[in-house]
Amino acid sequence: MRIGVDLGGTKIEAIALDDRGNSLTRQRIPTPTGDYHATLDAVATLIGRIEQLTGMHGSVGIGTPGSPSPATGLIRNANSTCLNGQPLQQNFERLLNRPVRLANDADCFALSESIDGAGQGFHSVFGVIIGTGVGAGIVINGSLIPHANRIAGEWGHNPLPWPSATESPGEACYCGKKGCIETFLSGAGLHLDYRRETGLEISGPELSKRLEQQEQAAERVMARYENRLARSLATVINLLDPEVIVLGGGLSNLVRLYERIPRIWAEYIFSDVVRTRLLPPRHGDSSGVRGAAWLWPEGEDQY
Structure with a gap:
């Protein structure tokens, strides 16, 4: 049995998969706010509950915001700031009394969609998260690519x-630079553009509703967003040339993206033909937690 944990800022989700990738059970609890040690205990409690329900012991993979530094092993770049500077993997291994594998949540999403999701059967998959932030994972032949700096x-x-x-020069980004792709393509970036267009602050579902109603302001904002996303993905294709790009995160639910983006990105891709496919995720919100479970490939010692 493989156990995957998605350690999010507001929720912690865990899943148990059998050898065929079938879900045995899935549990979710709130994330303790800003409390590192309470977060460790919450994950351990959740894993204990999974193993009690299934009556089995499992390997553990954990998807986290940020990533461990290759120099120190300490978490950096996590928007759940209580994790930053902490030896998360070592603490979990001591608490759970077994080896634990850790990966960025976007890497887990890409791995899940490559193994038995929308990218199944493709040799190269770029799995994109567009939501609160903008990240991605790169999977080649069913495995995450090796990370020299753990920032692929x-x-x-x-x-x-x-x-x-x-x-x-664009908006300031929390990373310290200006004009980052994330400041334009995240949910916050999209809503900022709508506020500048109309003076109104609205939610994601409300924006979707206004698009369905063919509101002109919403259409103008969305057209800019689609062009920016197409340009940004074009640079990925120029660099990596993946067979498939799978979109995840809240904004991946906008069906129009899968028709419009490929029409736009052709202008920016350095090729006379573009065979890269843009696809929605097969597992939706479950991809991250499933990918964490798949951090232990078949045949490896799991515990």
Whole structure:
């Protein structure tokens, strides 16, 4: 049995998978706010509950915001700031009394969609998260690529490509730079553009509703968003040339993206033909936690 944990800022979710990838049970609890040790205990309690329900002992993979530094092993770049500077993997291994594998949550999403999701059967998969933040994972032949610096897929912290005069220098990003892709393509970036267009502050579902009603302001904002996303993904294709790009996160639910983005990105891709496919996720919100479980491939010693 494989246990996967998605350690989010507001919730902790765990799943148990059998050898065929079938879900045995799935549990969710709130994340203790800003409390590192309470977070460790909550994950351990959740895993204990899973093993009690199934009557089995399992390997443990954990998807986290941020990533461990290759120099120190301490977590960095996590928006759940209580994790930063902490030896998360070592603490979990001591608490759970077994080896634990840790990966960025976007890496877990990409791995899940590559193994038995929308990217199944493709050799190269770029799995994108577009929601609160913008990140990605890169899977080649069913495995995450080796990370020299453990930052593969951090395309959200590259500058927006081919910026117009109105897009440059761009908004300040929490990373310390300006004009990062994340500041344009995250949910917050999309809502900021709508507020500038209309003066109104609205939610994601409300924006979707206004698009369905063909509100002109919403259409203008969405057209800019689609062009920016197409430009940004074009640079990924120019660099990695993946067979498939799978979108995840809240904004991946916008069905129109899968038709419109490929029409736009052709202008920016350095090729006479573009065979890369843009697909929605098969497992939706479950991809991250399933990918954490798959951090232990078949045949490896799991515990």
